[in-house]
Amino acid sequence: MIEPVTTTSCDNTESTVTGKSLATVPFQFVHLSTNHMANKIEDRFEANAELSGIIVLDDNGDLLGMISRKRFMELYSKPFRKDLYNKKPVKLLVKYGFDEPLCLDGTMGIEQAVQLALSRNPELVYEPVVVRDTIGHTFRLVEMHTLLMELAKEFEAQNEHLRDMLSRVRQLEGIISICMYCKKIRNDTQSWEQLEAYLSNHSEAQFSHGLCPECYESQMKELKQSKT
Structure with a gap:
């Protein structure tokens, strides 16, 4: 079982942009159990040209691995690999043919997720990321391209906020x-x-009200005079 990386255990990397979490990012949702034959993977990829990967779950519904389209095609392009794996359970293909995927908690911020994804081995840096939904205990697949696009949107929103702040400051000039x-x-x-x-x-x-020392003295004098 692969445990997801959470926000609190993520190499002490802190997000500098306050924005959406991974749970809000567009995702793909295709699962296979470990007992399926490996030829089912090929069938799924052929049936859906947009599918970037398939999540493999064990008998308990926990994450066993992830098979990306890119690495699957690379593996099956090698001599005899298709004949070797096609009639074997998916779990053997995951065990011997694929690295452990990056699994992140759905509550993690997008910027932090991108930082972790880009810190992977160069050969794996653009592999899809598995995201765990902590509420329903389900797993989703998010493409790296999608993550980068969502991060760009966050930075643009932040820049727009800064531009608005600057325009407000400029209104006070002159x-x-x-x-x-x-x-x-x-x-x-x-x-x-x-x-x-x-x-x-x-x-x-924003404003709070108080009395400066001079006004305090003046008000106290007026108060005393009014009582006499």
Whole structure:
């Protein structure tokens, strides 16, 4: 049984982008049990040209391995390999013909998953990734190309957020009209509004209220005078 890599045990690699998890990524869902004959794999690949791999499960429904289309075709192109494996159980093909797949927990972030996938052996770096759904205890297959595309979307979303933040900051540049008495600010529509409201609408700033030492002394004096 292959245990999935989780977010907490992943070489201390931390995601720098807050975004979606692997559970939200488009996937393929094709399984075979270990008792099927290996020729079933060839049949599945021939029936579906878009299929990038097949997940192999043991009798308990746990992950035994993954057979990718690319490596399967490479293996079967060698002399006598097709005749050697076709009438044997899938588990023998997995055991002797394929490396252990990268299995990741569905709660892991996309950036972290890409980092782990790209750190594999160069021969395996673009192999599909197996993702475990922790709720239903099912296994899905995600193509490396899909992971990279989803990561690109996350970076674009982050860049869009940064551009929005920058545009808000730029709105505060230049000369701002402020009333010398009540301290209200004239906005873009030529209306006057409170300083706090203006800054909240044109930046990410939030406000809490307090008293500076000078105002505190002044207010205390006024309070004492009002009591006398």
